[in-house]
Amino acid sequence: MERILTVTNSQKVNKHKKTALYVLLIYILMQISGKWLIEPFHKLVMSTTGLASAQAAPLTQGWYIALSFAIALILSLFLTSRDKTFWDIYQGKKETIPLSIMWGIIGFFLVFIGQMIGVAIEMAVFGIQGGSQNTADIVAIAKGAPIAILAIVVFGPILEEFIFRRVIFGSLVQTTNFWIAAIVSAIFFALIHRDFSHILLYTICGLIFAFLYHKTKRIWTSIIAHVMLNGFVTLVQVYAEQLQKLLDELQKMQ
Structure with a gap:
């Protein structure tokens, strides 16, 4: 009986590894696919809209980001749905759904505070000024093609x-400890944004x-915080002028 259980557990681990590898490969392919597909997609956008190359460029980038992220997310969801215990990496009971949601919301503010501390360190120690080129580029794409906001705020954070x-x-975290796993994954997360x-x-x-994921044992907790962060930054950056006008009008009314 013990041997049967061991074999079963070994099979589950191997299946988890395959699922994780396939999801990772999908993400990598999505990240590099633009090298081969963005140019023909750009020509398709020009032919369907009748726009010149420069005018069609923002639409091309926005729609390509939205479609590639959506396809990658759908494929990832399909693969993980076939591995029923893929998300069960922790022993013990998961946090309740209401508390998991609450931690997701708290997590948004923790990230916001963490970023402010990070900015202060960057300026004091390294002399780096605020403002992210990666964020600026993404916002520029979103302004040119609002469909990209779906990828920035929803598809991207989930993926x-x-x-x-x-x-x-x-x-x-299953073979080391929280800090090693968190630091390694956080560094890779930082590098993929290419804003060194x-x-x-x-x-x-x-x-x-x-x-957040470790605390609640639910991936949706970190997803909630991530979506809220991207949504807030996108809202402020894309609609900065409109928000400033609204604030000016409110001040005039006082």
Whole structure:
């Protein structure tokens, strides 16, 4: 009986590893697919809209990001749905759904505070000024093609939590400990954003997201915090002018 259980557990572990590998490969392919597909997709956008190359560029980038992220997420959800215990990396009872949601909301504020601390460290120690080129580029795409906001606020955070919290952190935490798994996954999370001047900020975010997942044993907790963070930043950046006008009008009314 013990041998049968051991074999069964070994089969589950091997299945989890395969699922994790496939999800990781899907994410990598999505990240590099633009090298081969963005140009033909750009031509398709120009032919269907009748726009010149420069005018069609923002639409191409926005729609390509939205579609590639959506396809990658759908494929990842399909693969993980076939592995019923893929998310059960922790022993013991998971946190209740209401508390998991609450921790997700708390996590948003923790990340916000963590980023402010990170900015202060960057300026005091390294002399790095605020403002992220990666964020600026993404916001520019979102302004040119609002469909990209879906990828930025919803598809992207979910995929990144699948990869960096379940695949990388989740695999490591089962064989090492929380800190090793959290630091390694957070560093990879920072590197994928390719904004090396602010690598500390992204690493802090990755550590907090890992803590949220570890705390509740539910991936949706870190997803909630991540979605809220991206949504808040996108809202402020994309609608900065409109928000400023609204604030000016409110001041005039006082």
